[in-house]
Amino acid sequence: MLCWGFGRRDRGAVSGPRADKLPHASSKAAVLDAIRAAGTISRVGLISVTGFTAPTISNLVRKLIDEGLVVETGHAESTGGKRRVLLRLNHTSRYAVGVCLGQGVMTYVLTDLTGIVVARISRPGVGVEAPATVVSRIAAEIPTLVDSVGVDRARLVGVGLVFPGPLTGRGVAGLNPELRHWREFPLGAALEQATDLPVVLDNDATAAALGEHWAGGFGTASAAAALYMGSGLGAGLVIDGITYRGPSGNAGELGHVCVDADGPPCWCGARGCVEAVAGPAAVVAAGRADAGLARALGLTTGAGPAAVARDFAAIGRAARRGEQRALALCERSARYVAAAARTLANVMDLEVIVLTGPGFAVAGSVYLPVLRQELHTVFSRSAHPVDVRLSRSAATASAVGAAALVLESELVPFHRGLRVSESLDGEFAPLPGSAR
Numbered sequence: 001m002l003c004w005g006f007g008r009r010d011r012g013a014v015s016g017p018r019a020d021k022l023p024h025a026s027s028k029a030a031v032l033d034a035i036r037a038a039g040t041i042s043r044v045g046l047i048s049v050t051g052f053t054a055p056t057i058s059n060l061v062r063k064l065i066d067e068g069l070v071v072e073t074g075h076a077e078s079t080g081g082k083r084r085v086l087l088r089l090n091h092t093s094r095y096a097v098g099v100c101l102g103q104g105v106m107t108y109v110l111t112d113l114t115g116i117v118v119a120r121i122s123r124p125g126v127g128v129e130a131p132a133t134v135v136s137r138i139a140a141e142i143p144t145l146v147d148s149v150g151v152d153r154a155r156l157v158g159v160g161l162v163f164p165g166p167l168t169g170r171g172v173a174g175l176n177p178e179l180r181h182w183r184e185f186p187l188g189a190a191l192e193q194a195t196d197l198p199v200v201l202d203n204d205a206t207a208a209a210l211g212e213h214w215a216g217g218f219g220t221a222s223a224a225a226a227l228y229m230g231s232g233l234g235a236g237l238v239i240d241g242i243t244y245r246g247p248s249g250n251a252g253e254l255g256h257v258c259v260d261a262d263g264p265p266c267w268c269g270a271r272g273c274v275e276a277v278a279g280p281a282a283v284v285a286a287g288r289a290d291a292g293l294a295r296a297l298g299l300t301t302g303a304g305p306a307a308v309a310r311d312f313a314a315i316g317r318a319a320r321r322g323e324q325r326a327l328a329l330c331e332r333s334a335r336y337v338a339a340a341a342r343t344l345a346n347v348m349d350l351e352v353i354v355l356t357g358p359g360f361a362v363a364g365s366v367y368l369p370v371l372r373q374e375l376h377t378v379f380s381r382s383a384h385p386v387d388v389r390l391s392r393s394a395a396t397a398s399a400v401g402a403a404a405l406v407l408e409s410e411l412v413p414f415h416r417g418l419r420v421s422e423s424l425d426g427e428f429a430p431l432p433g434s435a436r
């Protein structure tokens, strides 16, 4: 197991306008993140981006090169003086595994240090399997993924795991009816023990938002959200480049925004939640209730998230083809989802909303125009529009985000709720055999 220590914290020299805005847990993490975000950048560029002094940047870059995380890569175009040496991440120096635990399908990705997917496998979903059995399965399937592309397991930073339900810190809340047997299961700790790797646990929407942020899908927005449609509805928030999770990791529960005070009861205990009124299960229930449509699309009567996902995909595909009754169901759902999204945009002053997750992967092109239309009337419109887009990787977004989650957590950790005014310098433990 790798050990990334952040125990030693020396005060480094910091100057410039940006230094008091860096939220990273160490100045080295801030520099590594700045190189990641830039792609390639010179030391002078890093001074400008981070606000650190030249000696601090020189020292930190040397350490990152010694640890094999960063390499020099050619020269910038000359601006009259000496050509500047460019730096980039050494993308094959570390890898991360992202796992999206789904009841219908399990998605595994292996990403390099920059978050680029280098291997991907799908396996049958967990259905109603016992949590301990699922953990054993994941621990057995990760080596298959890693070995499929010949990556040295010693280069794994850890495992990011996303779970499609509420969390309680390192465990699973198990509040959803179909996930009740996961209640209070210490998923993070159990998988850590089974894999001997650090494990970071998060919900699907937050992971998808982080994946979108790493892939550049939010552009330069300082307040952005990923709307995630899986078996339910959720949102992940990225504010000033940082995922906002809330104290228990349950921020952005868009599915439980009330859109009808007298609406149907929701499994969360409230009434009229958008998920209960217009989420995938509600769309499927309405589709199944229309005998003609159900027959035409081959909708089932099966319960459970896997059957709902299958039938929602059938309705979404029919809506895309222009089948009027399927289109009407999706457009009705989209208006309610848009109402909840407008609430989120108003509360968080959002600039960008990206639609992602398996539900939007199949029906996103039907939802997109409705959301765009409805978000014209957001309160902040005189200051800025809200740009609504479809994710370029909606189907695998949360697994990719899970891998980004572990890279971020292990390599570029952030202070929670704290803005540092001075650099706190941490030390990485180098990998055995990495260049010194």
Ligand SMILES: [Zn+2]
Pocket (backbone or CB within 6 Å): 255, 256, 266, 267, 268, 269, 270, 271, 273, 275, 276
């Ligand atoms: Zn609810």
